[in-house]
Each structure stands twice: as structure tokens, then as C-alpha cells.
Amino acid sequence: MTALLEIKNLHVKVEGEDKEILRGFNLTVNPGEVHAIMGPNGSGKSTLSYVLAGKDDYEITEGEVLYKGEDLLEMEPDERAAAGLFLAFQYPVEIPGVAFMTFLKTALNAQRKTRGEGELSTPDFMRLVKEKSTALNISQDMLKRPVNVGFSGGEKKRSEILQMALLQPELCVMDETDSGLDIDALRVVSDGVNALRDAERAMVVITHYQRLLNHIVPDVVHVMAAGRIVKTGGKELALELEQSGYAAFTEAA
Amino acid sequence: MPAVRETIDQVHEIDVDKYKYGFFTDIESEKAPKGLSEDIVRFISAKKEEPEWMLEWRLEAYQRWRTMREPSWAKVAYPKIDFEDLYYYAAPKSTPAPKSLDEVDPELLATYEKLGIPLKEQEVLAGVEGARVAVDAVFDSVSVVTTFREELAKHGIIFCSMSEAVREHPELVRKYLGSVVPTSDNFYATLNSAVFSDGSFVYIPPGVRCPMELSTYFRINERNTGQFERTLLIADKGSYVSYLEGCTAPMRDENQLHAAVVELVAHEDAEIKYSTVQNWYPGDKNGVGGIYNFVTKRGDCRGDNSKISWTQVETGSAITWKYPSCILRGDNSRGEFYSIAISNGHQQVDSGTKMIHLGKNTSSRIISKGIAAGVSENTYRGLVSAHGKATNARNFTQCDSLLIGDRCGAHTVPYIEAKNSSTVFEHEATTSKISDDQMFYCMQRGLSEEEAVALIVNGFVRDVLQHLPMEFMVESQKLIGISLEGSVG
Numbered sequence: 038m039t040a041l042l043e044i045k046n047l048h049v050k051v052e053g054e055d056k057e058i059l060r061g062f063n064l065t066v067n068p069g070e071v072h073a074i075m076g077p078n079g080s081g082k083s084t085l086s087y088v089l090a091g092k093d094d095y096e097i098t099e100g101e102v103l104y105k106g107e108d109l110l111e112m113e114p115d116e117r118a119a120a121g122l123f124l125a126f127q128y129p130v131e132i133p134g135v136a137f138m139t140f141l142k143t144a145l146n147a148q149r150k151t152r153g154e155g156e157l158s159t160p161d162f163m164r165l166v167k168e169k170s171t172a173l174n175i176s177q178d179m180l181k182r183p184v185n186v187g188f189s190g191g192e193k194k195r196s197e198i199l200q201m202a203l204l205q206p207e208l209c210v211m212d213e214t215d216s217g218l219d220i221d222a223l224r225v226v227s228d229g230v231n232a233l234r235d236a237e238r239a240m241v242v243i244t245h246y247q248r249l250l251n252h253i254v255p256d257v258v259h260v261m262a263a264g265r266i267v268k269t270g271g272k273e274l275a276l277e278l279e280q281s282g283y284a285a286f287t288e289a290a
Numbered sequence: 291m292p293a294v295r296e297t298i299d300q301v302h303e304i305d306v307d308k309y310k311y312g313f314f315t316d317i318e319s320e321k322a323p324k325g326l327s328e329d330i331v332r333f334i335s336a337k338k339e340e341p342e343w344m345l346e347w348r349l350e351a352y353q354r355w356r357t358m359r360e361p362s363w364a365k366v367a368y369p370k371i372d373f374e375d376l377y378y379y380a381a382p383k384s385t386p387a388p389k390s391l392d393e394v395d396p397e398l399l400a401t402y403e404k405l406g407i408p409l410k411e412q413e414v415l416a417g418v419e420g421a422r423v424a425v426d427a428v429f430d431s432v433s434v435v436t437t438f439r440e441e442l443a444k445h446g447i448i449f450c451s452m453s454e455a456v457r458e459h460p461e462l463v464r465k466y467l468g469s470v471v472p473t474s475d476n477f478y479a480t481l482n483s484a485v486f487s488d489g490s491f492v493y494i495p496p497g498v499r500c501p502m503e504l505s506t507y508f509r510i511n512e513r514n515t516g517q518f519e520r521t522l523l524i525a526d527k528g529s530y531v532s533y534l535e536g537c538t539a540p541m542r543d544e545n546q547l548h549a550a551v552v553e554l555v556a557h558e559d560a561e562i563k564y565s566t567v568q569n570w571y572p573g574d575k576n577g578v579g580g581i582y583n584f585v586t587k588r589g590d591c592r593g594d595n596s597k598i599s600w601t602q603v604e605t606g607s608a609i610t611w612k613y614p615s616c617i618l619r620g621d622n623s624r625g626e627f628y629s630i631a632i633s634n635g636h637q638q639v640d641s642g643t644k645m646i647h648l649g650k651n652t653s654s655r656i657i658s659k660g661i662a663a664g665v666s667e668n669t670y671r672g673l674v675s676a677h678g679k680a681t682n683a684r685n686f687t688q689c690d691s692l693l694i695g696d697r698c699g700a701h702t703v704p705y706i707e708a709k710n711s712s713t714v715f716e717h718e719a720t721t722s723k724i725s726d727d728q729m730f731y732c733m734q735r736g737l738s739e740e741e742a743v744a745l746i747v748n749g750f751v752r753d754v755l756q757h758l759p760m761e762f763m764v765e766s767q768k769l770i771g772i773s774l775e776g777s778v779g
Binding site: 090091092093094113114115117118119123124126129130131132133134135139140143144145147148151183200204 | 725726727728730731732733734735736737738739741745746748749750751752753
């Protein structure tokens with residue numbers, strides 16, 4: 038079986054700066070697996086998610102990233118999206134004046150176009166959105182509002198998961214999807230994520246806290262510190278961390 | 291060439307004998323010589339078989355123009371125009387036209403393609419020789435135009451070319467022409483008054499609500515009148531009309547200088563909605579060529595409770611110099627200006643509006659969205675004034691500028707004058723850039739760079755787009771994306 042994602046000895050720094058943020062990062066994710074990456078602030082978790090999605094501000098100094106066996110780092114962000122890579126943002130971005138519904142439709146059709154599929158008809162699209170949004174408690178009203186403008190923390194995260202549900206990616210990278218959520222919202226979001234789990238789709242869940250992993254139960258847990266993975270284990274590793282804290286690992290790194 | 295020789299050649303070209311006796315033969319293939327003189331003005335008037343009063347009017351404007359200087363206050367830069375090196379009259383058939391689409395600039399065709407314009411229509415827009423016949427095929431124009439005219443006639447609405455109006459409705463033309471933009475108004479308006487080629491004339495009788503959007507589209511058979519266009523629109527008491535000008539498709543034109551004049555008159559309780567999509571050739575990527583668009587547009591809310599609303603989408607032209615304005619003369623009258631001005635490449639836009647509050651309880655609203663990309667310069671210039679008797683005048687102005695890249699400029703120059711203390715004027719302005727975060731967010735969802743820019747910009751201009759009639763709105767959204775292609779990366 039080919040791995041869906043293979044990160045080998047990845048070294049990354051912020052463009053124009055000397056300090057390395059990822060320092061020999063390795064990770065292999067197979068189809069259907071859910072990996073949790075936990076770590077303290079500043080360990081490079083968000084950088085990892087941005088580098089995977091193709092944000093401009095980073096310089097890769099060493100290593101490689103293979104996605105379905107292809108060089109991911111050579112691809113533009115939109116090509117990565119069309120190839121099935123999705124990033125649920127920690128801080129979703131506001132786009133004033135663009136209705137959420139319009140955004141969803143534009144994104145879905147853009148991906149379909151890149152993949153050489155036809156555009157979805159408006160009725161088919163509406164049906165699809167309605168089905169997915171109902172499950173996530175997203176009202177019709179919210180779909181008419183401009184993307185993320187005036188959305189509450191919970192609405193922003195639910196909107197990210199709605200996009201994920203609609204775009205049906207193969208690799209979902211979730212960057213602190215639990216931050217800013219109350220317990221009820223956390224459950225709605227987790228249910229949404231769990232509904233997307235299947236034998237093909239893989240997930241990389243980045244979080245500070247173990248509590249998310251009670252809802253989205255991972256197959257593998259990694260502890261990240263100072264730009265690399267310092268320990269890998271099963272879901273019980275998360276519980277262990279909750280008890281001991283990150284300090285021991287930070288020192289080890 | 292010595293001046294004398296040149297003069298002789300010119301005289302030959304005009305063919306003095308024919309000129310003296312009235313230009314009635316074989317005029318279709320003729321072109322007046324370069325330069326402007328009283329004779330050229332007479333020539334134009336005679337070609338159009340105009341009555342004496344019209345000629346007098348033109349001549350007066352011409353004499354005045356001779357004493358005037360080009361305005362230089364706009365934030366635009368271009369080589370000095372040699373007004374003696376321009377043609378002021380060219381019969382439609384005399385400009386060399388491409389024989390087929392093969393001879394047309396491929397980039398222009400690519401744009402037509404993106405806008406989804408049918409092949410036949412492309413030929414017309416590109417000015418392919420003989421394409422007028424094709425228009426008939428496309429629009430089935432005989433029947434469409436006829437049905438259209440019959441419908442309008444039923445309501446007593448007059449909608450015809452300016453030349454026709456001068457001949458058929460002289461009393462209306464004499465009464466209103468120049469009553470909003472006088473021949474003395476400004477350099478370009480005065481020039482237009484002397485040499486205007488053609489344009490539209492609209493009259494809506496009292497109490498009539500025009501049953502359809504009046505569009506210049508229906509006048510497409512009168513092509514090549516673009517250079518010095520003259521439009522006059524009168525909404526009599528209690529009437530309503532919505533007028534659409536222009537076309538989203540880029541228009542090819544041989545004439546670099548365009549100086550149009552548009553006059554609107556709204557009588558008591560009347561309402562005029564005037565929408566424009568302007569997409570003239572902006573020049574190539576090095577800033578060579580492109581149309582100079584020096585337009586004077588003004589509406590007069592002459593009667594009480596009248597309303598004039600301008601909505602414009604400006605994407606073309608190398609230089610745009612344009613300030614659709616409202617004179618709020620009637621009590622309780624209202625003026626609106628909604629504008630989207632996009633500049634890319636080397637384009638220069640200096641555009642805005644004037645709201646002149648003269649009557650009591652007059653109100654106005656200005657929403658301007660300027661988008662600058664490439665190395666373009668985009669200026670909003672506006673005047674809001676309330677005179678002493680304009681008690682309780684109200685204005686709300688919102689000027690937003692969006693910058694794409696770091697080599698373009700956006701400028702806002704608002705003039706505000708209040709001469710009575712009951713006036714309330716509000717002005718809001720913002721300048722922003724498309725952020726890298728917004729671009730990345732969109733691209734992470736699968737949008738290409740260009741799709742992302744188009745989406746973000748369409749969001750930025752949404753408040754204005756909503757004021758366009760439906761068909762213009764959909765086309766404009768596409769056009770905005772196309773206008774900004776190549777603006778990032």
C-alpha cells in the first residue's frame with residue numbers, strides 16, 4: 038500500500054529568517070488513518086499545516102513531502118486542494134461581501150474543473166449543501182452571510198467542517214479545530230468530523246488538548262516539540278500527556 | 291510637408307466644389323480632413339442635414355472652444371493631444387475594418403470567448419466588415435427593434451438617435467439640449483457640442499413608467515458614433531425610466547479620443563436610473579494605445595421629488611476622466627452615484643461625482659469602489675456642496691479603495707462645501723489590500739489565483755453591483771474577473 042502522505046526529514050524556516058521551525062520532521066499517514074499531533078505552543082504545529090497546504094511564507098531547506106507518491110511541494114495550493122488536501126484553518130479568514138454559499142459553490146466547482154469534472158448544477162449543489170449543513174447545525178441564514186464575517190468562534194469552526202464535508206477531501210489537516218469551542222459546539226464539530234471517517238480518508242488532527250481526542254479518537258498520537266516528532270504512541274499517549282504535561286518532551290527535544 | 295502643400299491636399303480631400311453645394315453626393319465614403327475649423331463644423335452639420343439653429347449652436351460652441359484650454363487638474367498624465375491632428379468626422383464606412391475575425395487581435399477574441407459572446411456577435415463588436423448583416427441575424431434586429439419601438443410608441447415614449455431627434459423633434463431638442471451641460475461647460479463638453487457625432491435621445495411623457503430597460507444595444511446598427519457621443523434623456527413629470535449604456539464586451543475603436551456628453555433631466559416626481567458598463571480598449575500591457583475617455587455626464591433633478599441614480603462599472607480605457615453628477619434643484623430631490631472603477635496595467639482613472647444641493651431637503655448618496663492593480667492610478671474625485679437655501683441637505687459618501695500589488699496607486703479627493711448650518715454631510719473612506727491570507731484561504735479551497743482575485747473583488751464591490759439591472763450584474767461580475775487577469779503573481 039502506498040502511503041497517502043509521507044514527510045521525510047523536513048526542515049523549514051520562515052522566509053527571510055534564520056531560525057528553523059521544522060527540524061527534521063518525519064510522518065507517514067496511510068489511507069483511513071487518523072493521526073493526532075500534540076505539542077506545546079511554538080513547537081511548529083501550525084507551520085506544518087501551512088507548509089502542507091502550500092502557504093507562501095516558508096522556505097523548505099531540506100527534506101521532501103510525498104502526497105500519493107507525488108512531490109507535494111511542487112504543487113500550487115489550488116492544485117493540492119483539487120488533489121484532495123484540505124486544511125481546516127485555526128483562524129478562518131474573512132472575505133467581506135462574498136456570501137458563504139457563493140464561496141462554497143465557487144470552491145467546489147473550481148476543484149471539479151481542475152479535476153476535469155463538470156460543474157455541479159445549482160439544484161444539485163443546493164441539495165448537497167442543505168444536507169451537509171443541517172447535520173452541522175448551520176442555518177440557511179448563515180449561508181447567506183459573508184464568509185466568516187461576524188461568525189462566532191463556533192460558527193467559524195462549523196463552517197470549516199462544512200467545507201470539508203462538501204469538498205470530500207482525501208487528506209484532512211485540522212489545525213486546532215477545537216480552539217474556541219464550547220462543549221456543545223465541540224460535539225457538533227466532532228460528530229461532523231467522525232461522519233467523514235472512512236477506510237480511504239485520512240486525517241491529521243493538530244491540537245493542544247486531549248479533550249478533542251475523546252470525541253475524535255485517533256489511531257496514532259504524536260508528540261511534537263521543537264520542530265520534530267519526539268514520541269509516537271496509541272491513543273493512550275494523549276491521556277498520558279494530559280497527566281504529565283509537555284515539559285518532559287520539550288526537554289527531550 | 292510644407293503647410294501650403296498640406297492645405298492644398300486637404301482642400302482636395304474635402305473637394306471644395308461639393309462642399310460649397312452641400313455634400314449630397316456619395317457621402318458615405320468620405321472623411322473630413324484632419325483638424326478642426328468652422329468649415330469642418332459646417333461640414334458635419336450639413337452631413338447630418340441639420341437645421342440652421344443646430345448649426346448655429348455648434349458654431350457658437352466651436353468659437354468658444356477656440357478660446358478654452360484643456361483642463362489639467364485631474365491626476366492623469368498623457369502626451370499633449372494635438373487637436374489639429376484628429377479626425378472629427380468619418381462616415382461609418384470609411385474606417386478600415388478587418389475583413390474577418392482572423393485579422394482581429396487574438397487577445398480581444400480570447401476575451402470575447404471568456405465572456406461567452408456568440409461568434410456572430412463577436413464579429414460585430416470587433417467591427418468586422420459587413421458584420422452589420424450578422425447583427426440582423428443575431429438579434430433578428432428587424433423584428434426585435436420593430437416590436438420594441440411599437441411597444442414604446444404605444445406609451446408615447448421617444449427613443450431614437452440624436453440626429454433623428456434633431457430632425458423629428460426639434461422643439462424638444464432645442465428646449466433641452468445644453469440645458470444641463472451648457473456649451474460653455476468645460477473644454478471637452480464644448481468640443482463635443484461643436485462636433486458631436488450622434489447618440490441617443492429619450493423622452494418619457496408625463497406619468498409614464500417605461501415598460502422596459504432602454505438599452506443602447508438596440509441601437510447597435512448605428513455604429514461608429516462613439517467618438518463624440520451626445521445623449522439627452524428627459525423624464526417628464528411623474529415618469530420613470532431605466533437606461534443602460536455600453537456593453538461588457540470590449541469594443542474596438544479607431545479613435546483614441548472620446549469626449550461624450552450625457553444630459554439627464556428629471557421633472558417633478560420623475561425618476562431616472564442610468565447604468566453604464568464601460569469597457570473600451572485600455573491599451574496594451576506596455577501602456578501603448580488605448581482610449582482616452584473624457585466624458586461629461588450630468589443629471590438635473592429639475593422638479594420637486596425627482597430622483598436621478600447613476601450606476602457605473604468602469605473597466606476600460608487608457609484614461610478615464612468622468613464625473614457623473616446631479617444637480618439637486620427641486621425640493622426633496624435625490625441623487626445617487628454608485629461606482630466601480632477598475633484600473634489595471636497602465637490605466638489611469640480619475641472619476642467621481644458631484645452632488646450639488648440647491649433645493650430644500652435634498653439628499654444624496656455616493657458609494658464608490660475603486661480597484662487598482664498593475665501600475666495603474668485610480669483616483670476618486672468628488673464634490674458635495676449645499677447652497678445657502680438647501681436647508682436640511684443630506685449626503686452620505688463612502689469611498690473604498692482596494693489595492694492589488696504594490697505598484698499601483700489609489701487616491702481619494704473629496705471636496706465638501708456646506709453653506710448652511712442645517713446640512714449633514716457624512717464621508718467615510720477606506721483603503722485596503724487583498725491580503726495574502728485571503729488569497730491563501732481561497733486557493734486552499736481550490737480557487738486559482740485569478741479566480742480568488744475575482745471572487746474577493748466581487749465581494750468588495752457587492753454594494754454597488756446590487757444596483758445594476760440583473761443582466762448587467764451577472765455580466766459585470768465576469769467582466770471584473772477578466773479585467774483583473776494578470777494582476778497578481
